[in-house]
Amino acid sequence: MPEQPGKNAIEVRGVRKVFGAGEAAVAALDTVSVSIRENEFFTLLGPSGCGKTTLLRLIAGFDYPSAGEILLHGDDIALLPPFKRPVNTVFQSYALFPHMTVAENIGFGLEMLRKPKAEIKARVAEMLKLVRMEHLASRRTSQISGGQQQRVALARALAPQPKVLLLDEPLSALDYKLRKEMQIELKRLQNQTGITFIFVTHDQEEALTMSDRIAVMSAGKILQVGSPWDIYDKPADRFVADFIGETNFLTASIAGIENGKARATLKSGATIAASVADGFQPKSEATVVVRPEHAKLVKGKAELSGTVENIVYFGTDTHIHVRLDGSNDLFIVRQQNARNADCGFETGDKAGIAIGDDAAQVLRD
Amino acid sequence: MATAEEIAKAADRRDVRNRWYLSAPALLTIFFAAVGPLAIVLVYSFLTPGSYGDVKWQFSPEAWVSVLFERDIFDDTLSLAGAHISIFWRSVKLAIITTLITLALGFPTAYFMATRSEKTRDLWLFLITIPFWTNLLIRTFAVLQIIRNEGIVNTVLMKLGIISAPIQILYTDVAILIGMAYVYLPLMVLPVYASMEKLDFRLVEAGYDLYASRWQVLRRIIFPLVKPGVIAGSILVFIPAIGAYVTPSVLGGGKNMMLSNLIELQFGQGRNWPLGSALSITVMLIVMVALLVYVRNAGSKEMRHG
Incomplete structure (x- = not known):
């Protein structure tokens, strides 16, 4: 998709970040380029050590890039100190000032910008209302719960009306229920304020549910940028397919490419239809991915066959691990649970795996 | 039963x-x-x-x-015994100035140490504590050697042509202050460092992120959070400074008395032990009052900051 330069809140161009020097030098970011649009909920997703936090810190100004440019609405801010960037951060540990009250924390940024007292007061009140913390305004930050601290951290970062809000794994310290609540809260805040959010997380589920677009990162590189749907359904490579959700990898030879579809001949000799990216050339050995929920376990013959090895109950659905005949690989099928009925299979059963026309996708590499 | x-x-x-x-x-x-x-x-x-x-x-x-x-x-x-009162005042004044000098030098030192990597921190800590291993008298005489008229400071300044005759530093209040600040500096650095080390430097980043300049971060975030260390360090320096004996006698030349010299006089040549005892208790009272005032002020400032 062609990018419209005027509409980008942040543009990262060829940014490298090297920590250490000489032989001990480690490239935390290896020539990364990405554009983040205005009013977008953008997520940097990847395992720990992939460079996502480093990229966020470069945008915030806590570190400076070894090479490359970072543009905020067209101006290079890469070398500005953090207090000169109209960008605010919600820290993983919240980093609330323990010697100030909730209200003083929220007003701190405005105070530093030398806003008039009356304006600060009004804005703090507005922020307290936005995060529903009016009743705790005069509390010390040590006297409120983790979820409340999270809200204060958000309000504090939003109060100076930044152009871009950076969030560094802000939900990782919360328990499951609270995290779900805050995910919705964050989306609401983003809609209400219209500020561009850049969100860092290692939690793929969090990324999929909240983001407008996601950048999947690994080893200092961005592997794929796209909508949650793109990332999940059309993973660009093996890492993305593996990192986001559960996936079955199959080896097949690819032939008969036409209109984005191809015939994939599996090792067992079965042929299934699989979608391919534009310009994909026939190949004798390629990786085909099938999401567990897009396959169906059947009694009798199907595209694949195997022996049920393990049945794992998840509440909403059941994962059935099938040892494939011939190749000896494991194939996972996810089956939605019905009330008062088991999955219909038992360990040791012979079963077929039906793969629908749209279920399989060929990876580029 | x-x-x-x-x-x-x-x-x-x-x-x-x-x-x-x-x-x-x-x-x-x-x-x-x-x-x-x-x-x-x-x-x-x-x-x-x-x-x-x-x-x-x-x-x-x-x-x-x-x-x-x-x-x-x-x-x-x-x-009114003018001599005694002026000695009290001198001692209090010199002790306060010593505390301020050690704070001015010790705070940046502690900050420097606390921002080093964990491994090198121990080395800096070690270097700070080394002077403690040397006898106080020897350290004081070392200062004397440096600041006397033929000492390194005057020699260098004269060689450079900045001054034509040696500056009289020795046997002045400045000499006493130099000596006491040097001797008591570690007592300031260590507690301030202990507070500084516990400081969460993400708070400093948060300050910068919220548009606070370096000076504002220092004044509004770092200083309030390490204040317990600053209070402890100030007390640790002020108390021995007000009763300091060796440093003022060696570097002050006994010309201008401090409280400790006065007390020593009563137990020695003066042969007035009761007066010496009364003066000793007076010093204690001065320290107690000073601490009360100081701690209360420091506390109320914190209240104002919220």
């Missing part, structure tokens, strides 16, 4: 007795090292001086009167 209540009571009594046994070492230490000696000093301050030092066991408030007043030789009228 004993009732349950009686048994419980007996156990309680035993418990209380055991507690006394166990705290005996602490109580003995407190009695013999703190309360006891202080009581002796207090008693002595109300006795009559003996002709060759020591005391006569005869009650007299005279020592306390002469802490602040002088008795006229001829008509016994009392007038």
